[in-house]
Amino acid sequence: MLKLADVQKTDIVYDLGCGDGRIVIAAAKIYGAHAVGIDINPVRLAEANENLKKAGRKSRSSSGSKRTTCSADIHKATVVTLFLLSSVNLKLRPKLLADLKPGTRVVSHLRHGRLEAGKRVHGGQSGRGILLSHKLFLWIIPARK
Ligand SMILES: C[S@@+](CC[C@H](N)C(=O)[O-])C[C@H]1O[C@@H](n2cnc3c(N)ncnc32)[C@H](O)[C@@H]1O
Numbered sequence: 001m002l003k004l005a006d007v008q009k010t011d012i013v014y015d016l017g018c019g020d021g022r023i024v025i026a027a028a029k030i031y032g033a034h035a036v037g038i039d040i041n042p043v044r045l046a047e048a049n050e051n052l053k054k055a056g057r058k059s060r061s062s063s064g065s066k067r068t069t070c071s072a073d074i075h076k077a078t079v080v081t082l083f084l085l086s087s088v089n090l091k092l093r094p095k096l097l098a099d100l101k102p103g104t105r106v107v108s109h110l111r112h113g114r115l116e117a118g119k120r121v122h123g124g125q126s127g128r129g130i131l132l133s134h135k136l137f138l139w140i141i142p143a144r145k
Pocket of ligand 1 (some may be wrong): 015019109
């Protein structure tokens with residue numbers, strides 16, 4: 001997902017529904033980007049914080065960061081990653097279009113939730129002898145009309 005978004009050091013990556021923080025950590029460690037994770041589930045957030053610590057990354061998370069994707073302040077993002085239900089993507093769509101700057105890249109794993117347009121990519125990755133197939137979708141937030 002980060003490769004597809006062509007993440008650079010100057011990017012600010014928001015993983016909406018960050019789970020155990022793996023995308024946040026990869027964005028910071030591999031790509032040198034500033035990364036922010038938001039999750040509704042405090043157990044996942046605690047896991048993410050633990051994993052950030054293990055990865056030697058500073059965690060500025062607090063209970064205040066327990067946000068839903070729909071209420072979070074995301075305007076600083078230059079890249080947004082999503083691995084959420086289609087229904088959540090669909091709810092998020094107006095917020096993404098309203099809050100994100102034109103040119104922001106949005107990558108969704110598996111579910112497009114009718115975010116419409118953009119590039120659809122099927123990535124193949126070999127894992128433990130099994131060929132795993134990942135469907136990724138990339139959108140660029142358009143200029144405001
Ligand atoms: C499939 S996991 C993806 C984790 C991570 N982004 C990844 O790709 O490895 C989905 C995560 O989204 C969180 N989530 C689901 N709905 C959410 C919402 N409305 N707001 C914030 N987080 C949400 C869940 O708690 C879960 O941790």
